[in-house]
Amino acid sequence: AQSVAQPEDQVNVAEGNPLTVKCTYSVSGNPYLFWYVQYPNRGLQFLLKYITGDNLVKGSYGFEAEFNKSQTSFHLKKPSALVSDSALYFCAVRDGSGAGSYQLTFGKGTKLSVIP
């Protein structure tokens, strides 16, 4: 079984400050990890992923995430938040061991509010 925990329902940050949205995961095989963003009345947009390689991955709109195997975490970060970053952020995990299942398991989401 695989699972994702996003411990914060909401994160508030002032514009220009760094932001972090937390994610921890559990998966039996190799973790494939993803961040998606959902703006109001929109679908999910892919931000970034970790499959293999460097633990720090960079994605769209200046976001990055750090894979930490020992802590089973994949926190989303951005050095300087913009008001336009305000949205709902989902972390997701998949077992990448090739067992045949492509199922993505999502966290419950974290609402990010960037305050002007």
Next chain:
Amino acid sequence: SAVISQKPSRDICQRGTSLTIQCQVDSQVTMMFWYRQQPGQSLTLIATANQGSEATYESGFVIDKFPISRPNLTFSTLTVSNMSPEDSSIYLCSVGSGGWMETQYFGPGTRLLVL
């Protein structure tokens, strides 16, 4: 990444009726997925649809309630049958991309309200 469109974008339906949601992709894809996002909740996978075979349903979802068609490599439909207010959700299709379907890209979603 593929461009994915869904129809309708939103609908209001009466209980007991059925609605068919269409998902169109601008390129051929092997696997398509259907998700449900209930109000204020996360996404839950309903089923995986491969062209030329029966859809594979996740626990808690059955074909009689959510029949799926996949007639070709660019198109799929999901029907929500005999609807009740509990079916009010956003329904999203996604497609896999990459060697191991590494990344899933999502359509804009269909917002369904059942009265």
